[in-house]
Amino acid sequence: MNRFDQWFDRLLVxxxxxxxxxxxxxAILIPVNVVLRNAFGTSIYGLLDAIEYGLLAATFLAAxxxxxxxxxxxxxxxxxxxxPGARRIADIAVNLLGAAVSAVFLxxxxxALDLSFTRGSMxxxxxxIPEWWTLTVAPLSMALIFIEFLRKLAxxxxxxxxxxxx
Amino acid sequence: EEVTLRGVSAFAAGTTFSRPFxxxxxxxxxxxxxxxxxxxxGGPEAVPPFELGNAVSTGVVDIANNTxxxxxxxxxxGDALHLATNTVQxxxxxxxxxxxxxxxxxxxxxxFLARTGDHIEFHLYLTKPIDKPDLSGLTIRTTPVYRAMFExxxxxLVRTAPGEVYTALERGAIDGYGWPVQGVTDLGxxxxxxxxxxxxxxxxxxxxxxxxxxxxxxxxxxxxxxxEGAKWIEAxxxxxxxxxxxxxxxxxEAGIETIEFSDADRDLWLETAQxxxxxAVTAVDADLSEKLQACLVK
Amino acid sequence: xxxxxxxxxxxxxxxxxxxxxxPVAFAFLAVTLVGAFEVLGGERGLVQLARxxxxxxxxxxxxxxxxxxxxxxxxxQTGVAHRAIDAVERIVTRIPGRLSVxxxxxxxxxxxxxxxxxxxxxxxGSTLLPGMLKRGYHxxxxxxxxxxxxxxxxxxxxxxxxxxVGSLAGISIAGLLVAGVxxxxxxxVLFVVxxxxxxxxxxxxxxxxxxxxxxxxxxxxxxxxYVAPLSILFAVVIGSLLAGIATPTESAALGxxxxxxxxxxxxxxxxxxxxxxxxxxxxLSVMILFIIAASQTFSQVLSFSGATGGLIRTIxxxxxxxxxVLVGMILLLLLLGCFVDQVSMLMVTVPxxxxxxxxxxxxxxVLGVVYLLTMEIGLLTPPFGLLLFVMRGVAPPGIGMRQIxxxxxxxxxxxxxxxxxxxxxxxxxxxxxxxxxx
Ligand code: NA
Ligand code: NA
Numbered sequence: 001m002n003r004f005d006q007w008f009d010r011l012l013v014x015x016x017x018x019x020x021x022x023x024x025x026x027a028i029l030i031p032v033n034v035v036l037r038n039a040f041g042t043s044i045y046g047l048l049d050a051i052e053y054g055l056l057a058a059t060f061l062a063a064x065x066x067x068x069x070x071x072x073x074x075x076x077x078x079x080x081x082x083x084p085g086a087r088r089i090a091d092i093a094v095n096l097l098g099a100a101v102s103a104v105f106l107x108x109x110x111x112a113l114d115l116s117f118t119r120g121s122m123x124x125x126x127x128x129i130p131e132w133w134t135l136t137v138a139p140l141s142m143a144l145i146f147i148e149f150l151r152k153l154a155x156x157x158x159x160x161x162x163x164x165x166x
Numbered sequence: 167e168e169v170t171l172r173g174v175s176a177f178a179a180g181t182t183f184s185r186p187f188x189x190x191x192x193x194x195x196x197x198x199x200x201x202x203x204x205x206x207x208g209g210p211e212a213v214p215p216f217e218l219g220n221a222v223s224t225g226v227v228d229i230a231n232n233t234x235x236x237x238x239x240x241x242x243x244g245d246a247l248h249l250a251t252n253t254v255q256x257x258x259x260x261x262x263x264x265x266x267x268x269x270x271x272x273x274x275x276x277x278f279l280a281r282t283g284d285h286i287e288f289h290l291y292l293t294k295p296i297d298k299p300d301l302s303g304l305t306i307r308t309t310p311v312y313r314a315m316f317e318x319x320x321x322x323l324v325r326t327a328p329g330e331v332y333t334a335l336e337r338g339a340i341d342g343y344g345w346p347v348q349g350v351t352d353l354g355x356x357x358x359x360x361x362x363x364x365x366x367x368x369x370x371x372x373x374x375x376x377x378x379x380x381x382x383x384x385x386x387x388x389x390x391x392x393x394e395g396a397k398w399i400e401a402x403x404x405x406x407x408x409x410x411x412x413x414x415x416x417x418x419e420a421g422i423e424t425i426e427f428s429d430a431d432r433d434l435w436l437e438t439a440q441x442x443x444x445x446a447v448t449a450v451d452a453d454l455s456e457k458l459q460a461c462l463v464k
Numbered sequence: 465x466x467x468x469x470x471x472x473x474x475x476x477x478x479x480x481x482x483x484x485x486x487p488v489a490f491a492f493l494a495v496t497l498v499g500a501f502e503v504l505g506g507e508r509g510l511v512q513l514a515r516x517x518x519x520x521x522x523x524x525x526x527x528x529x530x531x532x533x534x535x536x537x538x539x540x541q542t543g544v545a546h547r548a549i550d551a552v553e554r555i556v557t558r559i560p561g562r563l564s565v566x567x568x569x570x571x572x573x574x575x576x577x578x579x580x581x582x583x584x585x586x587x588x589g590s591t592l593l594p595g596m597l598k599r600g601y602h603x604x605x606x607x608x609x610x611x612x613x614x615x616x617x618x619x620x621x622x623x624x625x626x627x628x629v630g631s632l633a634g635i636s637i638a639g640l641l642v643a644g645v646x647x648x649x650x651x652x653v654l655f656v657v658x659x660x661x662x663x664x665x666x667x668x669x670x671x672x673x674x675x676x677x678x679x680x681x682x683x684x685x686x687x688x689x690y691v692a693p694l695s696i697l698f699a700v701v702i703g704s705l706l707a708g709i710a711t712p713t714e715s716a717a718l719g720x721x722x723x724x725x726x727x728x729x730x731x732x733x734x735x736x737x738x739x740x741x742x743x744x745x746x747x748l749s750v751m752i753l754f755i756i757a758a759s760q761t762f763s764q765v766l767s768f769s770g771a772t773g774g775l776i777r778t779i780x781x782x783x784x785x786x787x788x789v790l791v792g793m794i795l796l797l798l799l800l801g802c803f804v805d806q807v808s809m810l811m812v813t814v815p816x817x818x819x820x821x822x823x824x825x826x827x828x829x830v831l832g833v834v835y836l837l838t839m840e841i842g843l844l845t846p847p848f849g850l851l852l853f854v855m856r857g858v859a860p861p862g863i864g865m866r867q868i869x870x871x872x873x874x875x876x877x878x879x880x881x882x883x884x885x886x887x888x889x890x891x892x893x894x895x896x897x898x899x900x901x902x
Binding site for chain 1: 481482483484485486487488489490493494497507510511513514515517518521522523524526527530531534704709710713714717718720721742743745746747749750751753754755757846847853856857864865866869
Binding site for chain 2: 037041042043048049121122123124125126
């Protein structure tokens, strides 16, 4: 495993850990809010909005790590019964397609980000924040996913999905 | 030459705030044969409501049925529109409509074609009675429309996802919510509501927006059909008075009691609504806020 | 583009990419990108698509998914779930296919805790599947009951989808919440009948295990140590809801904390286990949320193309009697359920179906229950069946999609039979609400 691979894997794990921290925070902050509301007649300002952004961030940030673990669900009806040679070809096609899809999505997600930034759109819910902040995670995610599909293309084997341990 | 516009509504087909747009589309398709037609592509299932403003602004959609509450990212001062106490006809008369149109064009690249929803006021609905405009001790589900006002009156504000409101009311996790007089029985929330506070405050603004590039491409004849249709549907806003009365009747049938304040409390209630509402708009654009207040409030 | 062409291209393209082995979320994205370019007007359509995808995830209504998954993971990683199942095993004896039956009971009870079918399935899957496979249960006897009873969560209150059906279709929500209960219990009973029948016919599917002779005390002691305290979880989740302290989503978060507390009480908490529970939650939740984002944008483009509306209008154009109309609606909903998510199914059909049902005199509660059941079946039918993907997410690596499809098939047939029974005997849906209304 070369330097880039090591560095990249660490980045994916770090982002997944961040997603884990977000989910854990949601699980802790909601009960805190329930106690505040019922016992003190107050509540955490903007919690619902914060949770919505949290779900957005966690999903996109951890998606590349999930891909690296081969844990995105695939339908293996056909591919499961292919011979190794044919299977290898299907693998290449899948990784090429995956790279293409993420590249196109990346391009237009960047354009959405740029348009919103240029326009100066502001989100006005509990928080007033620039809209472009919320549009940064999708392109970041797609860039990493694009690289991950290329890595899979370059590294054959590993056809088996990593155990999720359940 | 006939042109067909692609229309999308922020509200599900057949529901309260979609009906006027559907009637408008039918009117245009009848009266604009050979000139201009509208193909109603769909509702929230086709474009997410909070993205509809962007979609009509960029031209993905040609004409949209939308409310300012769904596009504050593009039009920061949009809250001003539901603070109106006069009718759209009066706003066309006193120049307010043109100002609103011009700022829609400038700020989000859309032509402001029509406004429906006049006379449909917002109300506070509760599961516990109150006898004066004091909401302290009550947990109220809110949206940005009411936030400033309810906060001033001492409520504990929560944002509850629409799908959870029913259960939250049923179990007492929230004590009430703000909503227009029309639409409560559509949502089924009447089953879990005991009181409506009268008077209502503010007015629903549901607007027809046309992508500006598309609008500029249209011929004068085509625009004339749309403008005429707009005035036709706006004239029907007057029917809301009757519809409101019917809706209030349905609520009464569902067991929702009306709570009316004394005169002094009533004035305080309405004044708090206006003062807090305009303060929020002023915080965004003081100059425009002043101009709009002058022509939207009787 | 003509809607028929758009429909054929999008569904065909999706099917081909799925078969090729592209991950489900990316297959949806690929088709949606091409569709958005064609239908939403070129590049600006693709920009809009990118925005819609983000918008669809930033939705509070999705929060119970990671929360209930985390709750299940905590119970699993601390070994609490495992010991509880072992304990239940000791007392539920002498019924063929015992653990599958336990799954159906557990799924039906959990359904009263959670409004989320995804979370219910994930929780059942992560706690019960490993034990069943270890004991030599055939995958179909292990996974089928998990998915089938996981889906019951939307029929038994609390149910966010029932509330949504009620409010969009203008049906009494209280009535509909109650109307789902009898069909749900009927389903559970039929599942048990099927499981027991199958296990008797072919004992290899669910090996009867030879428990050593035990005294009554030996048999019941673990139950009181490992199962009875779990009622605390029920008390926290349901109690907080009933007491009006928490909304359904909030009760899910309270359940997470309570699970943590239970784990601590058994002294089986460790940083390692906690870390594992959280990272498994990330894997499964993100996989599901990513698919939801991709499939929602797919449904949006499909609606925008006019394909969904065209299909509905075509069916509605035939002038039919009430039963034919109802059957036509069911067929259409089942077809849509193969490709789009539950909320989209509802939003595109309600504006046509509700007036149509009214005009031919179909009882609105029956229509509501039909919606709930067809949406539930849609969660389980290929190629796009969310619960099938959830199952794939929690199943061990050796299990393929083909086995999952095969496992759910008999249960889908049972659900179809119950659906037919409701068309035949509407009282199954309308009787209970009528009793309560009196
Ligand atoms: Na449920
Ligand atoms: Na399906």
